[in-house]
Amino acid sequence: MAPQDNLTAVLYGINDMRLEQRPIPVPKDNQVLLQMEVVGICGSDVHYLVSGRIGPFIVEKPMIIGHEASGTVVKCGKNVKNLKPGDRVAIEPGVPCRLCHFCKTGDYHLCNDLFFCATPPDDGNLTRFYCHDADFCHKLPDNMNLEEGAIMEPLSVGVHACKKAGIKIGDHCLILGAGPIGLVTLLAAKAMGASKICITDILDVKLELAKKLGADYTIKIDKSMSEDDIVKKVISLLGQPPHASFDASGVESCVRVALLSTGKGGKVVLIGMGKFEMNLPLTPALTKEVDIRGIFRYNNDYPTAIEMVSSGRINVKPLITHHYRLEETNQAFETAKTQKGNPVKILIHANPNWKPS
Template sequence: MLPQLARAARRILTSASIPHRVWSVRNASCDKPENLAAVLCAVNDLRVEKRPMPPEPKENQVLIRMGSVGICGSDVHYLVHGRIGDFVVKDPMVLGHESSGTVEKLGPCVKDLKEGDRVALEPGTPCRMCSYCKEGRYHLCPDVIFCATPPVDGTMCRYYVHTADFCHKLPDNLTLEDGALLEPLSVAVHACRRANLSCGTRVLIVGAGPIGLATICAARAYGAVRIVITDLNTHRLEIAKKLGVDATVRVCEGMEETQIAAEVQCQLGGPAHVTIECCGTESSIKQGLLATRYGGTFVLVGVGTDNARLPLTPIFHEVRFIGSFRYSNAYKDDGLWKKTGHNS
């Protein structure tokens, strides 16, 4: 399913026959721009369709010509299953929320951006009025409008209108691809914040998918002294080594959670002060809890199951079990740029 999504994204964002400048809405002499989009019509039914051009940007909105859109696990989940938890695709929906592009047109009240600016799109626009928003935890806003979360269309299209203050200008030393990757990196940064991760911490990361790999970078930047990551996939573990993880543990079929936890503790030099779980399956949550130091912190990032049977002994021994949902105030955090290896 991933190649199918990738082919659709390439077709939308590139063209062999139409120069990129023809798509610019600023050039009135060019052909009328087309807004191709990757539309999920039903389970395993993904189509590249021409969508109407977005409406004129409102007061605090900008029109973006999309440049780079990542494929998230949620996109694949919607494609294969048609739902994630309570979010069910009932009508055709454009996929994509890890994205960046170039500002084409400004709404009348936009002051901090200009046409031609390259921006990373933070995909959730909150209500700004509820208690969560006023506390700065706008990612928990019950009325947030989040790209590619039913029934809201996503950004895997050529043109998209988005709230201006959730479009973050990229410095010159970041590419549009870097800009799209700020979204999964923000998930990792938020997880490290939730764990209060600090210097000298031993960290276990469960799962070496994109979020787990991003968490290696974030955890190191927050001061982790030793990091171990687990996964079933040897290729992912090899990538983790290139990113500077201290040790890897390959989980093989039939291994008991206690056996995995013991191997992790051996590689870490003791139980994990912080465990960040990036899979969401019952077995991975179990192995992470069992590998965590009494009095330590377990952060659940992965979304894989609604119900799980978990060992309570770590909880009785004051392991803090914390959820981590999306992110807030990460794109504007100066530390986020440093965690990418760039300075703004």
């Protein structure tokens, strides 16, 4: 008998998340129907819930939430050759047109016609069953579980940032912000050969986890520290100005520290999305020939992220702190909003047969 339960988490507006039944979708010729397994809560999901928007992306109609996800293939469209029913996959949420200049030159994440899960007006995948283009479903190796599969989305952001910075063996790095994205950037930089990494945050609990994940030095930022104090401490701990600095906070003061700290010929990678306009020390960056590089999501980075985890070079399991069932979606988002229990990565299990390990 065909499944009937397609419980779905739908965001109707600010602080208005509803669970409702939706029809089970039918895959197109190039798509697969997935039994959704694990969906992580991203900071962007929380922004849409509490603010109804992120920058130019505004929730104007009911939207299925969720984009950090893994699933199991249930059915394949007639043109699908790379997957079969039973395959476990990490779902890359951005599907481009494949025809424009950006797609053809490899920067498909910049496609003007990009479909991206849970970015208005596109629906996400926090639901029992979901259809996705098969070539953006990445098969998981046997030694990776579905929870790790869902973490491949944020990890791909860290991988993309480190590729943009050109991280190589022996590099010294600064990461500003020890939230989930700062931590996956730390993991990626270590895996790519960075020898010394200093990470900053305002919370001890985040810095303690960063230390466990491989940070060589941590700096707790408090209001008594001047910008110059922080820059001097970074350089003192690393023994030299960083080759690359990553802002994972979006906070103006952190971007300033990144530009002032980074050494001559180095790179500053902006990951966090902050204010539309900032007051930044660009002349020091100019005179040091510091490259300022922005990143937006990722492209061609899922295979790298999966290989790093399957090979053992990266362990993402310490990032996972909370588990909820799909029926508990509102409780899960309340935890994300309040930060009660110091969550890092909250996972929601969509498969009704899931049992806690």
